[in-house]
Amino acid sequence: MKSLNVKIWGVRKRASKRPSYDVRWSVSDKVFSETFRTKALADHYRTKLMSAARDGEEFDDVGGLPESMSEKKAELTWYAFALKYLAMKWPHAAPNTRDGMNESLASVTIALLNDVPGRPGAPVLRQALRNWAFVLPGPAEREVPTEVGNALHWIAKASRPLNDLADPVTAREVLDSFRIRLDGKSAAAETVRRKRYTFVNALHYAVDLGEFRENPLTSVRWQKPKVSGEVDPRVVVNPRQALSLLHAVSYVGGYSRARGRRLVGLFACMYFAGLRPAEAVGLTDAGLTLTEQRWGTMLLHRTRPSVGRQWTDSGESHDDRGLKNRPAEDVRRVPIPPQLVAMLREHLDTFGTAADGRLFFSEGGGVVASSTYSRAWQEARTLALPPAAVVSPLARRPYDLRHSALSTWLNAGVDPTEVAERAGNSVEVLLGRYAKCLDGRQEVANRRIEDLLNEYD
Incomplete structure (x- = not known):
């Protein structure tokens, strides 16, 4: 049964050791709720519900969600989205641009991994992303080594939801990760600039796909490193x-x-x-x-x-x-x-x-x-x-x-x-x-x- 009899309430903070926030709404007088770690994530989820209701979408009175927020779409991970973005950009990008895009997407993916058991070592993770995941033709069209295949399977499971980037704290953590190289030393300003550019461009594509109403990085106050444009x-x-x-x-x-x-x-x-x-x-x-x-x-x-x-x-x-x-x-x-x-x-x-x-x-x-x-x-x-x-x-x-x-x-x-x-x-x-x-x-x-x-x- 479908219904348009929808009421959406505000975000409520729950009293617990770890702060959490509830979003509550009803469909045909049946109450639904979702809990989030931060208020920003809760506000983002509530905004999507309100947009769907305002656009006249029908809500499912069993799951409580509109079609645009069905389980399949709501669970889109950063990694799955990054593969979509790569497939869209790759055919029209110059080789050096592909290389830079690959490196940037790999950095963001590593920064957005949950602490799931079975994590591969850092060199294997980077090899799987740089040499296999973010290169076309992709792993599905090539013979993948067992170690790399296992790493890619783990990455797909451990990748955080794309919607987590609606939280400015999470987005800032990703941006901050660009400043540090794998060996722990500070990254060059030009490297940080290039990775941020790809990250911003990818999230513009997420807006095009309807995952965000606006680019979530616009709400993040983050100091970009200064890149010298002058010749020494x-x-x-x-x-x-x-x-x-x-x-x-x-x-x-x-x-x-x-x-x-x-x-x-x-x-x-x-x-x-x-x-x-x-x-x-x-x-x-x-x-x-x-x-x-x-x-x-x-x-x-x-x-x-x-x-x-x-x-x-x-x-x-x-x-x-x-x-x-x-x-x-x-x-x-x-x-x-x-x-x-x-x-x-x-x-x-x-x-x-x-x-x-x-x-x-x-x-x-x-x-x-x-x-x-x-x-x-x-x-x-x-x-x-x-x-x-x-x-x-x-x-x-x-x-x-x-x-x-x-x-x-x-x-x-x-x-x-x-x-x-x-x-x-x-x-x-x-x-x-x-x-x-x-x-x-x-x-x-x-x-x-x-x-x-x-x-x-």
């Missing part, structure tokens, strides 16, 4: 240091094997053209105009970011995508100075191109792995820089060559709009991140100021 000026090299590093790369791995020589042009593109590493790795000869002893041009349209095989649709370690933050078929034109033109001409004369036209490739013709060029770069730093500079942040990563390039252009007086166009950034990002002084540039400024002051001394 200590990483920026001046032109003399950059050339010294590029020369040193050619000595890495010996002359005959050419492990370093085949990478000189790759690093030169990051410094002289301001390319991102993924743009340089994907560079082909089709878009190059190399005029001897004059400025040349690059037409960029593809990137080959390094990601894990489990994150790409192709199963390859490198994704094949368009330019960052641009439409898939967009093209960016970058003028390149004579120094880089000469280096690329020499590279093509010595090594040619890969079968698909890529300028930079491994000895076997494959895509250059980020681990490969990063190791070569670290070896080159020890050859080119004095000991004090080697242990400093100066050009610690290959990406720092791009930072140095953009800083050089800005210090040369190039209009920020032109620099942003060449770099593939907005002017706002450029001025917020890359407007840094070159290493040693302060000495030049100090001399100019001192000369001016001495005129009036």
Whole structure:
């Protein structure tokens, strides 16, 4: 029998050792109640009852609930919901986004586990979530190791209800868990920011599904860690240091094997053209105009970011995508100075191109792995820089060559709009991140100021 004769009363605190709260309502004069640990959870449950009654839903006079709050829907756990969210986001997400989403969902899932007997060890839990649960195709479509299968079964049983996040205390506990790494040390601010972003986005999806009237995190007062958007000026090299590093790369791995020589042009593109590493790795000869002893041009349209095989649709370690933050078929034109033109001409004369036209490739013709060029770069730093500079942040990563390039252009007086166009950034990002002084540039400024002051001394 169904009925619309519904009365919903307020939340009542129960007198007991542990505070609890009752929600009471009646259907056809038959009284029902539910008990919750916190007032926030009770208020959330009462709100859902009132919304169902206001929308004209019929209430079951046996279970006392509307159809939208049937037993099956009310018992939706965070873990079950997270799998739904993953299935919705995965097909349209970039590989690196998938990796970050996977890590974030795993962190929230671990934070929302009840203390149920049989808990697997922390490494097994993380492996089950990172390598199996939050990857598509999922465990149901793959052969799962017994240990992992048992862990996933335990997680499904131990996961707390999604509705627990209506309690600000619970939501805050999850947010606070982002601050601590598995080894107990503090997590980087950028990691915390990324995990929070995924958490917020997932709960927006829960609102879309009707699980919450509004995102429960809006009622949580939580201080987000500040993420520095500026480039550390200590990483920026001046032109003399950059050339010294590029020369040193050619000595890495010996002359005959050419492990370093085949990478000189790759690093030169990051410094002289301001390319991102993924743009340089994907560079082909089709878009190059190399005029001897004059400025040349690059037409960029593809990137080959390094990601894990489990994150790409192709199963390859490198994704094949368009330019960052641009439409898939967009093209960016970058003028390149004579120094880089000469280096690329020499590279093509010595090594040619890969079968698909890529300028930079491994000895076997494959895509250059980020681990490969990063190791070569670290070896080159020890050859080119004095000991004090080697242990400093100066050009610690290959990406720092791009930072140095953009800083050089800005210090040369190039209009920020032109620099942003060449770099593939907005002017706002450029001025917020890359407007840094070159290493040693302060000495030049100090001399100019001192000369001016001495005129009036």
